[in-house]
Amino acid sequence: MQMPADAVPVLELDGLVRTFTTGGGLLRKGRSMTAVSDVSLRVAAGDIVGVVGESGCGKSTLARLAMRLIDPSAGRVLFEGRDVTQDHGPRLRPLRKKLQMVFQDPYSSLDPRFTLRDCLLEPFAALGETAPPGRVEALLDQVGLDRSFAGAYPHQLSGGQRQRVGIARALAYRPEVVVLDEPTASLDVSIQAQIIALLQELHRTSGLTYLFISHDLGLVRYFCTRIVVMYLGSVVEEMADPDAVPRHPYTAALMGSSFVPDPTERAQIVPLEGEIPSPFALPPGCPFAPRCARVQDRCRASRPALTQTTGASKVACFNPVEA
Amino acid sequence: QEVTVVMAPNEVGATSYNPVASSMQPVGTYLIYDRLIAKDENLAYVPQLAESWVEADDGMAWTFTLKPGVTFHNGTPFAAQTVVDWLALYPGTENAYLFDAVERAEVVSELEVRFVMKRPDPNLLYNLSTVFASIPDPAAYAEAGEDYGVFDAVGTGPFRLESFEIGQQTVLVRNDDYAWGPGAATGKPAKIERLTLREIAESSTAFLELKTGGVDMLLNVPTDFVGEVEGASDLSVLQLAGQDLVYMPMNVTQAPFDDIKVREGVAFAINQQEILDAVFGGMGKAADGFLISSLPESKIADEFRISYNPERANKALEDAGWVMGTDGVRTKDGARLSVKLWTQSDSFFRRLSEVVQAQMKAVGVEAELVTFDSAAIRDQYKTGAHQVAVRSYLWDNADILEWFFSATRPFYPNVSMLDDPKAETLKDAAMTGAKNSAEREAAFVAYHEYINSQFPYAPIYEPVQIIGYNAERLVMPEVLHAPRFNTLGFLELDVKE
Amino acid sequence: MLGYVIRRILMLVPVFFAVSVVIFSMIHMLPGDPIENLLRVGSSPAQREALTAKYGLDRPLVEQYLLWMGNVLTGDLGTAIVQRRPVAQLVAQALPYSLTLGGLALCFSTVLGVVVGTIAASWRGSWLDQGLMGGVLFGSMLPNFWIGLLMILVFSVSLGWTPVSGARGWESLVLPVLTIGLGGTALVARVTRIAMIDTQGKDFVLLLHAKGVHPLTIQVRHVLRHALIPVVTILALRIGWILGGAVTVEVVFARPGLGSLLIKSLNQHDYPVVQASLLILAMAVMLGTLMGDLLQAAMDPRFRDSLT
Amino acid sequence: MLLDVRDLSLRIGTVGLLDGLSFSVDRGEVLGLVGESGSGKSLTALALTGLAARMGATITAGSVVFDGTDLVGLKESAYRRLRGKRIGFITQNPMSALDALVTIGDQVDQVSRLHLGLSKRAARAHTVEILSRLRIPEAEVVARAYPHNLSGGMKQRVVIAMALAADPDLIIADEPTTALDVTVQAQIVMMLADLVRKRDLGLILITHDMSVVAQICDKVCVLYAGRVAESGPVRQIFAAPRHPYTEALIGCIPRDGMAPGSLRGIPGTVAAVSQYGADCCRFAPRCGRADARCRTQQPLPVVTGTGGMLACHHPVDSPVKEAADADAR
Amino acid sequence: MSGTVHKTGILATIRRSVAWRALATIKGGVAGGFLLLVVLGAIFAPVLTPYDYDIQALTNAFQPPSLAHPMGTDEFGRDVLTRILYGARTSLSVSVVAISISLVFGMTLGAAAGYFGGRFDRMVMVVVDLTWSFPEILVALMLVAIIGPGVTGTLVAICVAYLAQFTRLTRSQVMALKTETYVEAARGLGASHAFILFRHLLPNCLGPVLVAGMLATGDAIILEATLGFFGLGAQPPTPSWGGMMSSGSGLLFKGPWIILFPGLCIALTVVAINLFGDVLLAKLDIRDRLRVV
Numbered sequence A: 001m002q003m004p005a006d007a008v009p010v011l012e013l014d015g016l017v018r019t020f021t022t023g024g025g026l027l028r029k030g031r032s033m034t035a036v037s038d039v040s041l042r043v044a045a046g047d048i049v050g051v052v053g054e055s056g057c058g059k060s061t062l063a064r065l066a067m068r069l070i071d072p073s074a075g076r077v078l079f080e081g082r083d084v085t086q087d088h089g090p091r092l093r094p095l096r097k098k099l100q101m102v103f104q105d106p107y108s109s110l111d112p113r114f115t116l117r118d119c120l121l122e123p124f125a126a127l128g129e130t131a132p133p134g135r136v137e138a139l140l141d142q143v144g145l146d147r148s149f150a151g152a153y154p155h156q157l158s159g160g161q162r163q164r165v166g167i168a169r170a171l172a173y174r175p176e177v178v179v180l181d182e183p184t185a186s187l188d189v190s191i192q193a194q195i196i197a198l199l200q201e202l203h204r205t206s207g208l209t210y211l212f213i214s215h216d217l218g219l220v221r222y223f224c225t226r227i228v229v230m231y232l233g234s235v236v237e238e239m240a241d242p243d244a245v246p247r248h249p250y251t252a253a254l255m256g257s258s259f260v261p262d263p264t265e266r267a268q269i270v271p272l273e274g275e276i277p278s279p280f281a282l283p284p285g286c287p288f289a290p291r292c293a294r295v296q297d298r299c300r301a302s303r304p305a306l307t308q309t310t311g312a313s314k315v316a317c318f319n320p321v322e323a
Numbered sequence B: 001q002e003v004t005v006v007m008a009p010n011e012v013g014a015t016s017y018n019p020v021a022s023s024m025q026p027v028g029t030y031l032i033y034d035r036l037i038a039k040d041e042n043l044a045y046v047p048q049l050a051e052s053w054v055e056a057d058d059g060m061a062w063t064f065t066l067k068p069g070v071t072f073h074n075g076t077p078f079a080a081q082t083v084v085d086w087l088a089l090y091p092g093t094e095n096a097y098l099f100d101a102v103e104r105a106e107v108v109s110e111l112e113v114r115f116v117m118k119r120p121d122p123n124l125l126y127n128l129s130t131v132f133a134s135i136p137d138p139a140a141y142a143e144a145g146e147d148y149g150v151f152d153a154v155g156t157g158p159f160r161l162e163s164f165e166i167g168q169q170t171v172l173v174r175n176d177d178y179a180w181g182p183g184a185a186t187g188k189p190a191k192i193e194r195l196t197l198r199e200i201a202e203s204s205t206a207f208l209e210l211k212t213g214g215v216d217m218l219l220n221v222p223t224d225f226v227g228e229v230e231g232a233s234d235l236s237v238l239q240l241a242g243q244d245l246v247y248m249p250m251n252v253t254q255a256p257f258d259d260i261k262v263r264e265g266v267a268f269a270i271n272q273q274e275i276l277d278a279v280f281g282g283m284g285k286a287a288d289g290f291l292i293s294s295l296p297e298s299k300i301a302d303e304f305r306i307s308y309n310p311e312r313a314n315k316a317l318e319d320a321g322w323v324m325g326t327d328g329v330r331t332k333d334g335a336r337l338s339v340k341l342w343t344q345s346d347s348f349f350r351r352l353s354e355v356v357q358a359q360m361k362a363v364g365v366e367a368e369l370v371t372f373d374s375a376a377i378r379d380q381y382k383t384g385a386h387q388v389a390v391r392s393y394l395w396d397n398a399d400i401l402e403w404f405f406s407a408t409r410p411f412y413p414n415v416s417m418l419d420d421p422k423a424e425t426l427k428d429a430a431m432t433g434a435k436n437s438a439e440r441e442a443a444f445v446a447y448h449e450y451i452n453s454q455f456p457y458a459p460i461y462e463p464v465q466i467i468g469y470n471a472e473r474l475v476m477p478e479v480l481h482a483p484r485f486n487t488l489g490f491l492e493l494d495v496k497e
Numbered sequence C: 001m002l003g004y005v006i007r008r009i010l011m012l013v014p015v016f017f018a019v020s021v022v023i024f025s026m027i028h029m030l031p032g033d034p035i036e037n038l039l040r041v042g043s044s045p046a047q048r049e050a051l052t053a054k055y056g057l058d059r060p061l062v063e064q065y066l067l068w069m070g071n072v073l074t075g076d077l078g079t080a081i082v083q084r085r086p087v088a089q090l091v092a093q094a095l096p097y098s099l100t101l102g103g104l105a106l107c108f109s110t111v112l113g114v115v116v117g118t119i120a121a122s123w124r125g126s127w128l129d130q131g132l133m134g135g136v137l138f139g140s141m142l143p144n145f146w147i148g149l150l151m152i153l154v155f156s157v158s159l160g161w162t163p164v165s166g167a168r169g170w171e172s173l174v175l176p177v178l179t180i181g182l183g184g185t186a187l188v189a190r191v192t193r194i195a196m197i198d199t200q201g202k203d204f205v206l207l208l209h210a211k212g213v214h215p216l217t218i219q220v221r222h223v224l225r226h227a228l229i230p231v232v233t234i235l236a237l238r239i240g241w242i243l244g245g246a247v248t249v250e251v252v253f254a255r256p257g258l259g260s261l262l263i264k265s266l267n268q269h270d271y272p273v274v275q276a277s278l279l280i281l282a283m284a285v286m287l288g289t290l291m292g293d294l295l296q297a298a299m300d301p302r303f304r305d306s307l308t
Numbered sequence D: 001m002l003l004d005v006r007d008l009s010l011r012i013g014t015v016g017l018l019d020g021l022s023f024s025v026d027r028g029e030v031l032g033l034v035g036e037s038g039s040g041k042s043l044t045a046l047a048l049t050g051l052a053a054r055m056g057a058t059i060t061a062g063s064v065v066f067d068g069t070d071l072v073g074l075k076e077s078a079y080r081r082l083r084g085k086r087i088g089f090i091t092q093n094p095m096s097a098l099d100a101l102v103t104i105g106d107q108v109d110q111v112s113r114l115h116l117g118l119s120k121r122a123a124r125a126h127t128v129e130i131l132s133r134l135r136i137p138e139a140e141v142v143a144r145a146y147p148h149n150l151s152g153g154m155k156q157r158v159v160i161a162m163a164l165a166a167d168p169d170l171i172i173a174d175e176p177t178t179a180l181d182v183t184v185q186a187q188i189v190m191m192l193a194d195l196v197r198k199r200d201l202g203l204i205l206i207t208h209d210m211s212v213v214a215q216i217c218d219k220v221c222v223l224y225a226g227r228v229a230e231s232g233p234v235r236q237i238f239a240a241p242r243h244p245y246t247e248a249l250i251g252c253i254p255r256d257g258m259a260p261g262s263l264r265g266i267p268g269t270v271a272a273v274s275q276y277g278a279d280c281c282r283f284a285p286r287c288g289r290a291d292a293r294c295r296t297q298q299p300l301p302v303v304t305g306t307g308g309m310l311a312c313h314h315p316v317d318s319p320v321k322e323a324a325d326a327d328a329r
Numbered sequence E: 001m002s003g004t005v006h007k008t009g010i011l012a013t014i015r016r017s018v019a020w021r022a023l024a025t026i027k028g029g030v031a032g033g034f035l036l037l038v039v040l041g042a043i044f045a046p047v048l049t050p051y052d053y054d055i056q057a058l059t060n061a062f063q064p065p066s067l068a069h070p071m072g073t074d075e076f077g078r079d080v081l082t083r084i085l086y087g088a089r090t091s092l093s094v095s096v097v098a099i100s101i102s103l104v105f106g107m108t109l110g111a112a113a114g115y116f117g118g119r120f121d122r123m124v125m126v127v128v129d130l131t132w133s134f135p136e137i138l139v140a141l142m143l144v145a146i147i148g149p150g151v152t153g154t155l156v157a158i159c160v161a162y163l164a165q166f167t168r169l170t171r172s173q174v175m176a177l178k179t180e181t182y183v184e185a186a187r188g189l190g191a192s193h194a195f196i197l198f199r200h201l202l203p204n205c206l207g208p209v210l211v212a213g214m215l216a217t218g219d220a221i222i223l224e225a226t227l228g229f230f231g232l233g234a235q236p237p238t239p240s241w242g243g244m245m246s247s248g249s250g251l252l253f254k255g256p257w258i259i260l261f262p263g264l265c266i267a268l269t270v271v272a273i274n275l276f277g278d279v280l281l282a283k284l285d286i287r288d289r290l291r292v293v
């Protein structure tokens, strides 16, 4: 899905950087690490943008930045062309109504003391509004939960059901964009498939825009219209077409590492050697260089910039895999 | 050859062994120091460091002949000049009154010293026999300055000070050179080598210590435990006439006690007999004046005696305008008759105060107890904030009246804050006006009577001294030729086996 | 590691000053004028002023504080007003008693607590567990002074096994150590038990079983080792608690020590002593935490590495 | 057969958690044990290693014949000699499987000292050798390190090293890669497959990931709610799943070229343990093919032609392989 | 699935039901029953006993337990049982009131420190850790020395002595809960700090903190008694359990019952509170978490 050059993206992340300092004390300087470094991303209305990467590469941090739940160390967040980076507290409320999030862990994302009704009314209560009558029932219907669940507590629900509640709550404001942070990571495959199907259904019926975060390249390639690959805080590749052949060696390795559920196609997987460098002591140059089979001298010296390849695709590599 | 003794609870917290400049001295002072004169069991004066003494006919001079060969613990010999130097220590201290009547002391010869008097003082011998007339080595005294008696105490007594932990214990060791001693003393050193004087504020803990063999002797057994002690096969008690008096001073400068009628009412509300019987098991006496009953000055006219009379108490309070309220507390102009009753934290005083509190309540006076540490309460009086308190003193002379009621000693010791011209006149007559004992006695009776008429205090109780000891371990002197168990007692005390 | 220790000690400096300010101001909030204690009967206002000046009480508070701190730093804790001795000497006299009592009580409760906790955790849910834990819990919930009195009644009065009070010989330590130790035992036992049960459920323990290691070895060499870490942490935090917690016990058993020194001085308004005792206790607390951290570093490689 | 499990049933308290499991592994063979969360995979592993009793579980029926001896009812001390020595165990989460207070070396040494009676020095040499064989660089240094110094993948390899230290005949790996990243997961899985081949071991690989099974297993056993739904040679199962559950499970994995919306999942959720029915097919409530019989009668496992098993009243009628493939593309 | 319970008073319902379930166990029932008995005894003291707590009858002192005086009489001839009943009023109310005040302040402080973090949090924690490392009795003694003995002094002393504990506990609870995704989710919904604190964090840490408060009440009873034992608590003739034993070892011989019964009362009440608290903790499933803090 190609974005017209002049269209204003609904959500735009521009050069976002976020550093964390941990373990500091009275006299001791903490160690600092860059969880997200210079990430730019444009999400057009109706898009499903997938962000993939290994654990700890900064996906959730990116989601929180986009949601304005944490402040970026540098860079801007624009929503419908408006810079919302400096907004805080009540000034963010208009944004909240249009931008919502579904969280990774369905078990801790619902207050154990709230019934489902409370959970679904919370969006309104939080802003001091009253919910339109029948809204709770409508939301339950929308995510395929029986209305009788309204009085139940989260602990009475299965993971998949909880995640549906999470989705329903994100939909309460009728948002335009929903950030999905690994919504199925802690669920069984059978339930994952249910949820993905539900999301797809909502996308189709309500025209939602998704920023979908996952560590599962296969899932992203199935579900998304555009894919962004992150490695240690930076974007290494943007694929405008999910079915395109990866250009970055890391994306290639990711793809090569995922098993195909077909015993007749036993790939001779050549796993990546080497370990992920510590985010506290990133090597200079390309962060993937220590594990890369195609590494060259300059990869260790300087960091490749994200450059356009074919169409809207981009890759940050000096020596990309040939198309 | 080691004996552990528990001091009387009212001596707990003494801060130094400085007899000259302190108004509270524990029993150890009797053992570290000697005095010129001592008293025997009949309160007659007997020689201690002075072998003999002669009063001039006009009472204006006293000559003391000293025992030869007496030395201080540090080896300094004791002689006439020592006495002169020692007397020079008193001016400006709180015990200066002892020698108010003495103009100066003169060396007559090596072992003869003469006190030249400003005026006759029939009480001089008594003063010389008190613990505050204990004689430290003047040189050592001067050298130590303020801290004298805290680390070091140099006397001529039968024991030397080895260590002193305030509030904890004092360890004394025998003075092997001791060849003198009061009255009937044999002139030999003490029989025990080491004496530990422990301070235990909780008299019952002390009793338990005695009972379980932790200590050998209690210098003050609470009456509650006398039966227990007598019942135990290895313990015995020794009873001596009492020299303490428990009373309740009222601050005449603080409302409501600035009204004499209120003082009268409260004074007559105290049921001495009930306290004696119920709290002290009948041991001791119900006090009705300020002096211990062995003193002739305690024989005042009946009308001046203060003892329980609820009708009179109620009437006095009514007269003062305090009307009984429905909740049993008197009120006047909307104010409740509510006072603060100060007391010390040891159980003897707390318990007594609770009884007193209840007895005051019975006549419509509400008392709130305020408890202080025994070491701190005297300093608290110096703030003058007290209204009424429960206190006790130990003294066997009528001049204690002056100590506790003289206008020159407000706050403390004159806790009652009595400042009355007539009382002052009577006091002067008693303290300094008398030329002989008979005159002095009469003057003190008059002073005593007048004080009672002003109700600056209420008498409560006159205890007996009860000494408890481990009879299986200790050998007590057969006859104690002294009024109290101190110098002579410990000199003659022995350990079995 | 050494760097860490130095850093930790340096960190104590500001804390130490903060604590000293708190203590100093608290003391100055106490009612009563310590000079009253020194004045003899009938002394003149001039004498009073002289004394006030002697103790520096006429100067501004800040100056008084600096003076005090300056002296403290040179090891001079001042002079007790009522007890009229160098405070350092009083504290030095009291401290050994408190340290012995506190130390023994600490050992007692640690050893007993760890043993009880281990047994309880090993037989979790059994009557043994319930009985032992109930027992120590019960022991820790009774008022200290009451237990002390009962112990005196039973062991000293009725049985005559131990002295009633005082501080002569090891016999007189038995009851106080038991009285204080009992309270600590419950804490240690509880922490040990919970930590062990927690650890027992860890994956690595399952893996140790799967490796065929003897259960006793697992319990002692692996599980207990993990459980001791929180025990050390808690105990280190509670050093001051144990030293100062002896207050009631020292009073009941008429033992000298920092606790009874503090109470006595508080009652007598002997503020230099109160000030110094509190400072010593606070320092003990700070050193305790430091020791705890060092011990923890010695026991736990993760913690050790997080320090550098 | 190296290990032959017959009709294994197990309960905790009053709840029967495993019900009549049968499967077997031979040397050089990889058996995949798959199923949704809570289907009893880990419990099976514990039952095989004799550790289930620690969780308060009792084996109520069946036999576990290992190399000719039945392990059910074996004395604990005898079992202990077997564990670690002949049966290696690899747990799910490498992050917490190692004792954080003990060096890597000591933890691996422990096994060879215990079971091979090696001296301290010899054990360490042995450890270093195994670690290097698992392609851990600078094994001597790593042996002196503590677990927290290592990355997840390294730790998992250490756990594998412990399982291998006493040269076992059978390895049970309980979701060895779930907690790891995709790239590391591939490393570990390939390494395990390699080991089986080189050392002629039996491997029981517990996983919920059908793709892993497809890649390295020879046989597969699909569990559903404590019962075997279907088992058999892996190619057979993937090519022609007979149990509706197996079929649905395979269909839940997104593949390249799948049409949007074709991923459906399995409706509903697994019943809670306490609601396990006895006389029914436990999959029935979620099954499109279920009828009244499924709800009242337990489908007993029958041996299929390929030596596997199937427990279904209405198996999917063997569609031809080509059809299934066409459907997926 | 129960869809019947509705929004109004749901939190209250749950809490009530937890307490109810705790009462329904044997341990909880016995402990709760005993506590109830003590409270009722304190409330109905004037009806339950023919004696006055402050009228002395010195001739009647040191009567051993008998039918007329089931717990004997004290050294002033007052009925010990009567004084224990009235003493429960002082001891219980002082502890409960003090702990309640302390709880409110501690929760506010702890929640603020835990929620906002940063320098404020670090400052609070340094102070809290320091006071926490001192025994409560020392803190209390210092405060009583400043304020003066009596009920007010005791009240303030207990309040301050336990402040650290509640602050610490609330803070750690809030810190733990703060990282729960539902809090972040609420922020994502645009909820204010107040909403998050009052709707999510505080309700969720209320259970543990309330139980901690209950357990602390047990400790506070002991602290009150200890102050009373030192003669610093409620002043005579107001009876309090600790004050009743303040004659120390003195009465162990002449009237051991005078010390034994109040002590037993304190012990039993505290044990009952703890047992009941334990059952509550077990029912709330937070026993191990809390007991260590």
Ligand SMILES: Nc1ncnc2c1ncn2[C@@H]1O[C@H](COP(=O)(O)OP(=O)(O)OP(=O)(O)O)[C@@H](O)[C@H]1O
Binding pocket: A020, A021, A022, A035, A053, A054, A055, A056, A057, A058, A059, A060, A061, A062, A215, A279
């Ligand atoms: N609040 C924080 N303080 C310190 N470090 C943080 C914080 N949040 C995240 N990090 C660090 O930032 C890095 C990126 O974290 P993030 O949660 O964004 O990763 P992720 O890609 O979502 O990983 P996962 O797949 O495990 O969820 C990690 O190394 C993490 O430790």
Ligand SMILES: Nc1ncnc2c1ncn2[C@@H]1O[C@H](COP(=O)(O)OP(=O)(O)OP(=O)(O)O)[C@@H](O)[C@H]1O
Binding pocket: D012, D017, D035, D036, D037, D038, D039, D040, D041, D042, D043, D044, D055, D056, D208, D273
């Ligand atoms: N100690 C126990 N008491 C009661 N039930 C238990 C116990 N241990 C496990 N179970 C139950 O047994 C069932 C099987 O658990 P098991 O751990 O074997 O599942 P699993 O297939 O390994 O799941 P996962 O994929 O989540 O690891 C689960 O429903 C679990 O709730």
Ligand SMILES: [Mg+2]
Binding pocket: A059, A060, A061, A104, A181, A182
């Ligand atoms: Mg994440």
Ligand SMILES: [Mg+2]
Binding pocket: D041, D042, D043, D092, D174, D175
């Ligand atoms: Mg499992």
